[in-house]
Amino acid sequence: MEFFHNPNIDFLGKKWYFIAFSLIFSISGLLSIFFWHGIPLGIDFRGGTVVQVKFASTPNDKEIRAAMDRAGLHDAKIQPLEPATSNEELIDLPIQETNEQALDRGKNIIISALQSNVPAGKQDLNNASALALQNYLLDKDPLHAGTNAKELYTAQAQAIVDYRDKVKDGLLSSLDELKGTVEPAVAASLPDGFFLSNFHVASVSIVGPQVGKQLKGQAVRAVLYSLLGMLIYLAFRFEWIYGVAAVVTVFHDTLITVGAFSLTNKDISLTVIAAILTLVGYSNNDTIVVFDRIRENLKLMRREKLSEIVNRSINQTLSRTVLTAGLTFLTVLALYLFGGEVLNGFSFALVIGILIGTYSSIAIAAPILVAYQDWRSQNGKTPGMSVAKAGKQSPEKTKV
Amino acid sequence: MNKNLSWKVIVTVAATLFFVVGIFGIPDSFSWQGVVSSLQKQIHLGLDLKGGTHLILQVKVNDAVNVDSDSAVETIKQGLRDRKVNYASVTKPDPTNSPEKIVIQGVSPNASSDVRSLVSDALPEYDASSGVDNSWTVAMKPQALKELKDRAVQQAIETIRNRIDSLGVSEPTVQEHGLGAYQILVELPDVNDPARVKEVMQSTAMLQVRQSFGGPYSSEQDALQQHGGVLPPDTVILQGRSIGTGGGSGEAWYLVSRVSAISGRDLRSADVSRSSDTGQPTVNFSLTGEGGQKFYNFTSQHVNDSLAVVLDNKVQEVANIEEPIRDQCEIKGNFSQEEAKDLALVLRSGALPAGINYLEERTVGPSLGADSIRHGVEATIVGMIAVLIFMLVYYRGAGVNADIALILNLIILLGSMGYLKGVLTLPGIAGVILTVGMGVDSNVLIFERIREELRNGKTPPSAVAQGFSHAWTAIFDTHVTTILSAAILFVFGTGPVKGFATTLTLGLLANLFTAVFVSRIIFDWVLSRKQRGEALSI
Numbered sequence: 001m002e003f004f005h006n007p008n009i010d011f012l013g014k015k016w017y018f019i020a021f022s023l024i025f026s027i028s029g030l031l032s033i034f035f036w037h038g039i040p041l042g043i044d045f046r047g048g049t050v051v052q053v054k055f056a057s058t059p060n061d062k063e064i065r066a067a068m069d070r071a072g073l074h075d076a077k078i079q080p081l082e083p084a085t086s087n088e089e090l091i092d093l094p095i096q097e098t099n100e101q102a103l104d105r106g107k108n109i110i111i112s113a114l115q116s117n118v119p120a121g122k123q124d125l126n127n128a129s130a131l132a133l134q135n136y137l138l139d140k141d142p143l144h145a146g147t148n149a150k151e152l153y154t155a156q157a158q159a160i161v162d163y164r165d166k167v168k169d170g171l172l173s174s175l176d177e178l179k180g181t182v183e184p185a186v187a188a189s190l191p192d193g194f195f196l197s198n199f200h201v202a203s204v205s206i207v208g209p210q211v212g213k214q215l216k217g218q219a220v221r222a223v224l225y226s227l228l229g230m231l232i233y234l235a236f237r238f239e240w241i242y243g244v245a246a247v248v249t250v251f252h253d254t255l256i257t258v259g260a261f262s263l264t265n266k267d268i269s270l271t272v273i274a275a276i277l278t279l280v281g282y283s284n285n286d287t288i289v290v291f292d293r294i295r296e297n298l299k300l301m302r303r304e305k306l307s308e309i310v311n312r313s314i315n316q317t318l319s320r321t322v323l324t325a326g327l328t329f330l331t332v333l334a335l336y337l338f339g340g341e342v343l344n345g346f347s348f349a350l351v352i353g354i355l356i357g358t359y360s361s362i363a364i365a366a367p368i369l370v371a372y373q374d375w376r377s378q379n380g381k382t383p384g385m386s387v388a389k390a391g392k393q394s395p396e397k398t399k400v
Numbered sequence: 401m402n403k404n405l406s407w408k409v410i411v412t413v414a415a416t417l418f419f420v421v422g423i424f425g426i427p428d429s430f431s432w433q434g435v436v437s438s439l440q441k442q443i444h445l446g447l448d449l450k451g452g453t454h455l456i457l458q459v460k461v462n463d464a465v466n467v468d469s470d471s472a473v474e475t476i477k478q479g480l481r482d483r484k485v486n487y488a489s490v491t492k493p494d495p496t497n498s499p500e501k502i503v504i505q506g507v508s509p510n511a512s513s514d515v516r517s518l519v520s521d522a523l524p525e526y527d528a529s530s531g532v533d534n535s536w537t538v539a540m541k542p543q544a545l546k547e548l549k550d551r552a553v554q555q556a557i558e559t560i561r562n563r564i565d566s567l568g569v570s571e572p573t574v575q576e577h578g579l580g581a582y583q584i585l586v587e588l589p590d591v592n593d594p595a596r597v598k599e600v601m602q603s604t605a606m607l608q609v610r611q612s613f614g615g616p617y618s619s620e621q622d623a624l625q626q627h628g629g630v631l632p633p634d635t636v637i638l639q640g641r642s643i644g645t646g647g648g649s650g651e652a653w654y655l656v657s658r659v660s661a662i663s664g665r666d667l668r669s670a671d672v673s674r675s676s677d678t679g680q681p682t683v684n685f686s687l688t689g690e691g692g693q694k695f696y697n698f699t700s701q702h703v704n705d706s707l708a709v710v711l712d713n714k715v716q717e718v719a720n721i722e723e724p725i726r727d728q729c730e731i732k733g734n735f736s737q738e739e740a741k742d743l744a745l746v747l748r749s750g751a752l753p754a755g756i757n758y759l760e761e762r763t764v765g766p767s768l769g770a771d772s773i774r775h776g777v778e779a780t781i782v783g784m785i786a787v788l789i790f791m792l793v794y795y796r797g798a799g800v801n802a803d804i805a806l807i808l809n810l811i812i813l814l815g816s817m818g819y820l821k822g823v824l825t826l827p828g829i830a831g832v833i834l835t836v837g838m839g840v841d842s843n844v845l846i847f848e849r850i851r852e853e854l855r856n857g858k859t860p861p862s863a864v865a866q867g868f869s870h871a872w873t874a875i876f877d878t879h880v881t882t883i884l885s886a887a888i889l890f891v892f893g894t895g896p897v898k899g900f901a902t903t904l905t906l907g908l909l910a911n912l913f914t915a916v917f918v919s920r921i922i923f924d925w926v927l928s929r930k931q932r933g934e935a936l937s938i
Contacts, residue, residue, distance in 0.1 A: 285878040327790065330790065335830055
């Protein structure tokens with residue numbers, strides 16, 4: 001089975017369609033960045049408090065917001081999570097509630113606002129850790145254990161927590177549910193020290209302003225070093241114009257990806273930056289393969305027009321390009337569809353990035369080379385790219 | 401099958417077994433339970449998959465510097481008095497931002513040599529420089545300052561580690577974070593309610609015993625008034641519990657001496673017990689030999705006076721000295737059992753050299769962690785099956801070759817994670833999926849070239865050889881550039897991103913082995929069983 005049997009598509013001839021396509025996406029992305037959603041920064045970079053809460057029954061956004069307002073948190077953002085049946089909400093507090101003198105103040109206010117009728121001196125079993133349970137059991141000693149008390153109660157506490165989290169998704173509705181998981185005496189000793197609230201805190205992220213700034217700095221440095229490394233590598237292996245074409249291509253890819261995040265108002269977190277750097281590497285690979293073939297053909301087809309050479313090179317590598325893109329896209333799509341909420345931003349960046357990265361090697365990088373060449377010959381300089389430099393590489397080059 | 405090929409096959413099979421052991425370890429029993437628990441022990445899960453808390457703390461190193469410069473101030477005052485040099489004041493103009501600077505005002509110019517000799521003899525870590533208006537600036541040398549701050553961070557790490565260990569957290573991580581920022585990273589697996597742990601970590605636990613002159617007073621002004629509006633020399637007013645008023649739990653003020661008779665360094669141990677009269681939890685602390693001697697001297701000189709136990713500059717306990725005490729002291733404090741335990745723990749682990757602030761807190765509950773694992777594994781299986789099926793359909797016989805290489809790639813990747821004790825995070829699982837997609841690219845490169853050579857009329861063995869040799873440089877190039885990207889991510893990324901960089905790098909390295917070496921072996925084996933001129937299924 002073969003998709004492309006000796007293809008001969010005039011890619012460069014279609015370059016105006018490509019430019020139009022790219023412009024539409026870049027400009028809509030830019031418009032959204034400047035005038036609509038801006039660049040939506042995740043908590044890693046803007047700082048703040050985000051608490052993910054799972055409720056026992058369908059939560060009412062209005063009630064939650066009212067409870068937050070009563071507690072003094074007026075700028076809370078309440079966002080339900082997919083799927084709706086999981087009854088999960090994200091409560092997002094801005095940076096003003098997060099200062100380093102009392103970093104978890106916002107989180108504590110949220111939790112106490114959500115709890116109602118807290119019996120004095122009791123802990124919430126739906127949010128207790130195995131450590132707290134273990135210490136409680138060690139103090140109470142319901143089984144009158146002797147020397148192996150620590151191991152015994154550690155195991156019992158772990159069993160309770162495992163049952164609650166892995167079987168019941170984090171929420172117990174009554175202490176009777178623990179029958180059969182632990183010794184009856186242990187279960188009977190729990191009501192004295194624990195009550196059950198109607199929510200379970202699934203995750204908490206609190207980033208203070210200092211760390212937010214540090215992470216932003218780290219992300220910027222990572223991106224700059226990557227771009228620099230790319231430029232040096234390409235200048236070393238090819239000519240500088242190839243390097244410039246590749247960097248412009250990468251900017252194009254990154255702009256459209258960030259624009260997509262802005263248009264869909266998805267948060268850009270550290271993992272999203274990791275995904276963007278990965279697709280920069282991927283797009284670079286792709287571009288190198290096409291450039292490699294162009295350089296090889298420049299030596300072989302000295303008398304042909306440059307646009308002919310470039311077209312031929314793209315067609316020759318088409319099979320490999322499409323297959324690689326397709327296979328990588330398959331895996332990334334699986335990640336986006338099945339990978340869950342936490343990885344959503346990361347896999348979205350990769351999905352967009354793989355498509356755009358492949359497209360841009362053909363639609364942006366190659367035409368830039370030709371355009372530069374045409375500009376040089378129009379201004380009366382010697383036509384043809386420096387074949388001498390291409391010739392300095394070993395003759396036995398890879399045909400991909 | 402020739403000898404060379406047999407050796408290569410044996411090497412491959414041995415490598416496979418080696419890495420399978422890396423994934424599963426050697427299970428105690430070969431039942432399903434045994435294998436699963438062995439797997440869980442081998443593969444280290446990151447906090448985002450296991451559940452737990454990640455904290456970043458800032459050590460307020462200026463606190464530690466202030467302690468040192470406070471004692472330097474006393475040394476200067478004493479030294480100047482000894483040398484009979486008059487001075488107007490010795491102060492620290494900016495203890496918050498420049499705790500290492502001390503300014504002496506009002507020293508006459510002919511005392512300069514005295515000041516210089518005082519500083520070089522008694523304060524070798526400080527430099528003295530004269531300033532305008534008969535003033536001198538005594539500041540810590542930059543090298544000494546840096547060393548003091550670094551030492552404070554190291555001590556804080558030790559103390560915090562002791563406290564966390566005593567609390568019973570399993571496999572915690574406590575280490576320095578970032579470069580030169582005086583920050584500490586703490587990771588507590590399985591702790592998703594960090595409130596108590598954070599309290600215990602943060603408590604400075606500075607214990608002192610001072611002489612008490614009066615109290616409890618209802619307010620600071622009241623205390624001052626009772627002594628004629630002026631504080632007696634070398635005393636200070638401190639806040640504390642209201643003690644001795646029938647067990648009420650209000651706040652009160654006490655007049656205590658500024659200097660303390662014993663400090664935390666004199667503590668040998670501390671533990672919880674019950675008060676003989678009230679049955680409430682109390683904390684007993686016992687002193688070292690030297691500390692005990694100091695305490696004995698102090699209490700013998702002050703029989704029938706009162707002493708105050710001061711914790712973190714708050715009065716915790718006031719008691720009458722009825723007879724000289726050598727080494728034991730009890731603190732009653734309206735403690736709950738848990739509070740008493742925590743206080744004893746914190747006293748035992750020693751005081752923190754400086755206060756700490758929390759800068760970042762992330763907690764993932766185990767239910768979310770289990771959820772994430774499930775999603776990650778699902779996505780990996782779906783992605784792998786899609787790619788495996790596609791390769792079979794598009795490349796037929798050679799597709800089987802690619803699929804075997806792919807599965808082996810995964811085994812080697814997971815096995816190396818096991819051996820290197822790499823931490824698997826959720827983005828790390830994504831890295832595994834990405835490896836599958838990018839790894840199969842190498843197979844595509846080789847197979848496309850083989851097809852091209854076959855089209856040009858080469859025999860299958862020759863086509864296979866050409867395919868592999870020509871595709872090698874492109875495979876090498878693309879792998880190296882992606883691994884370089886991953887390296888940058890590893891250096892600049894935080895935990896989960898580091899996990900992604902790790903699995904991507906290991907996966908690509910494994911791929912270099914499977915897509916080239918192993919794939920070639922399979923082709924050679926297939927070719928060795930074909931007749932001359934028989935077609936290759938690709």
